[in-house]
Amino acid sequence: MNSYVRMLRMIRPYAPQAVAAVVFILLFSFFSVFSFTMISPFLKAMFLDETPPPAVVQERLAPEQAPATGPDGHLNALQKTLGWQDEAKARVLAWTYRHFLNGTRQENLLKICVTMFFLLLLKNLTRYAQEMLLVYIGEKVIRDLRDALYRKFTSLPLSFYHKHKGGELISRATNDVLMAQKCVGVSFTTLLRDPIQIILFLAVALFLSWKLTLLALVMLPASLVVIIRIGKGLRKISHRQQEEMAGLTTTLQETVYGIRVVKGFAMEEHENRRFLARSQELFRQIFRFNRFMKISSPLTEVMSSAVGLFILWYGGSKVFTGGLMAPDLFLLFFACVFSLVKPIKNLGQVNNEIQAGMAAADRIFEVLDTPSEEKLVGEGRDPGSVRGEVAFEHVDFSYLPGEPVLRDVNIHVRPGEVVALVGGSGGGKSTLIDMIPGFYHPDAGAVRVDGVSIRDLDLGKLRRNMGIVTQEVILFHDTIFHNIAYGLEDVTLDDVREAARAANADEFIMKLPQGYETIIGDRGLKLSGGQRQRLSIARAILRNPPILLLDEATSALDTEAEQLVQEAIDRLVQHRTT
Structure with missing residues (x-):
């Protein structure tokens, strides 16, 4: 329930639209119920003889419509013999006769039809207005949630990504967000509109006969028990369904990104079997979810219909004896009771949708509640213009408790000095490199830049003073120009070309059809490994x-490409701490 409350809190920025939506919902509900009440005068105009209204109604008509005879004290005497409910009914009937049944049948029918047309017109106009407002609010909230999730992804530390699969995180930003939309989308619309309609229809039914209405409500607790029990089961199933969707997305992502390896090892059938197994499990969870969800609606409708039919039998038998209410009012009462079935059924379905949305919202808020990278560091001092001095002082570090990667490391690098870390694979070289920009923080000791611990520095501003070239080049599906100028503003083509020349990249770039405006594809796959590395440099x-931080920048290149990259690196490291 906490996740649902948090979703609703996101509506606060759109309070004016929410208030307007509630107003239109109230108007829509009023016009819906009012149009139903026209059943009674319609039946009177169509099927009843043109006889004077009952005496209890005549006394409440306007003086020019009331009978000429009758003492003035008759009304007072009559009021004493009537209860408040009968008195109210008499006044409503008097109003009905005064406005709709005071002429010939043809005239009365015309007035009733015109009135119903305008009621239906107003009903649908207000319905359109409230639905558009609620769609606006719902989509705005989901947009804000999606944006907040993306901003959180960019602010989380690298350690978070080592604990979660990429496909799982993508699934949370796509599939889970769409599922969470049900908390503020269709379900939110139903939770506002249908309870109001239930209250209004119930009020009319109580007004017509409180005894029959209470009898009709006997089965309501049973319906609520069914709805609640099904909803609890759906939330658990929906959570498993979202996990399976995340697993399927991860498998798909790994296959697409590793398609060269898949084909190189002739593992197409193996990957197909792995994906089909995930797909079958997802189908099983979705089918199980729908099996539970779909049964709530017919169960609610059957129970509600049973109550309505019982009221029809019991109330109809009383109408025959003339001891309950007029036939037209009984039909109006019956229509109101059956009009309760649809909103009650909708509320049963919306509970299922909310439970599914809450399961997805739980997974989203789990990410949003993870401490951001900035919260893991100190106050965030501005490092200013960095000179380039780097020091490791008695640094200990481990990825997992009890499994140290670095122990009591002490390194001091002066500004402009080039230092190479040499060692076997898994010795902690990349870990040391990652600790300088603050991707990881030591368990003990300190990493300092210009004598200040990186825990006390603004990491964003610190990283702007660093250049990072790794073995695994990260490029984006964009132009060569924007990939080289990534993170910089007001950069000219001449600036980019000068950097490309220094990296031995300008020559091959100019041979491309669009030159620096060439789209290099996902992760730069349209380029060779050496070309991608030179763009990174x-x-x-x-x-x-x-x-400058270099992490095995030439280890995966052939001899010719390595020579070109090495020449570029030699120019790059001049006058820089490397």
Whole structure:
């Protein structure tokens, strides 16, 4: 329930639209119920003889419509013999006769039909207005949730991504957000509109016969028990369904990104079997979810219809004896009772949708509640213009408790100095590199830049003073120009070309059909490994950082590409701490 409350709190910025939606919902509900009440005068105009209204009604008509005879004290005497409910009914009937049944049948029928037309027109206009407002609010809230989730993804530390699969996180930002939309979309509309309609129809039914209405409500607790029990089961199933969707997305992502390896090892059938197994499990969970969800609506309708039919039998038998109410009023009462079935059934369905949405919202808020990278560091001092001094002082670090990667590491690098870390695979070289920009923080000791612990620095501003070139080049599905100029503003083509020349990249770029405006594809797959690496170096050169971090930048290149990249690196490291 906490997740649902948090979703509703996101409506606060759109309070004016929410208030307007509630007003239109009230108007829509009023016009809906009022149009139903026209059943009674319609039946009177169509099927009853043109006889004078009952005496109890005549006394409440306007003086020019009331009978000429009758003492003035008759009304007072009559009021004493009537209860408040009968008195109210008499006044309503008097109003009905005064406005709709004071002429010939043809005239009365015309007035009733015209009135019903305008009521239906107003009903549908207000319905359109409230639905558009609620769609606006719902989509705005989901947009805000999606944006907040993306901002959270960019602010989380690298350690978070080591604990979660990429496909799982993508699923939370796509599938889970769509499921959570039900909390503020269709379900939110139903939770506002249908309870109001239930109250209004119930009020009319109580007004007509409180005894029959109470009898009709006997089965309501049973319906609520069914709805609640089904809803609890649906939330658990929906949570499993979202996990399976995340697993399927992860499998798909791994296959697409690793298609070269899949084909190289002739593992197409193996990956097909793995995906089909995930797909079958997802189908099983979705079918199970729908099996529970779909049964709530017919169960609610059957129970509600049973109550209505019982009222029809019991009330109809009383009408025959003339001891309950007039036939037209009984039909109006029966229509109101059966009009309760649809909103009650909708509320049963909306509970299922909310439970599914809450399961998805739980997974989303789990990410949003994870501490951001900025909250894991200190006050965030501005490092200013960095000179380039880097120091490790008695640094200990471990990814998992009890499994140390670094122990009592002490390194001091002066500004402009080039230092190489040499060691076997898994020795902690990349970990040391990642600790300088604050991707990880030591368990003990300190990493300092210009004598200040990186825990006390603004990490964003610190990283703007660094250039990073890794073995795994990260490029974006964009132009070469924007990939080199990534993170920089007001950069000209001449600036980018100068950096590309220094990285031995300008020559091959100019041979491409669109030159620097060439789209390089997802992760730069349209380029060779050496070309991608030189673009990465050009990006670092253009930033002109005082500190340069190179993590096996040439290990995966052939001899010719390595020579070109090495020449670019030699120019890049000049006058920089590397």
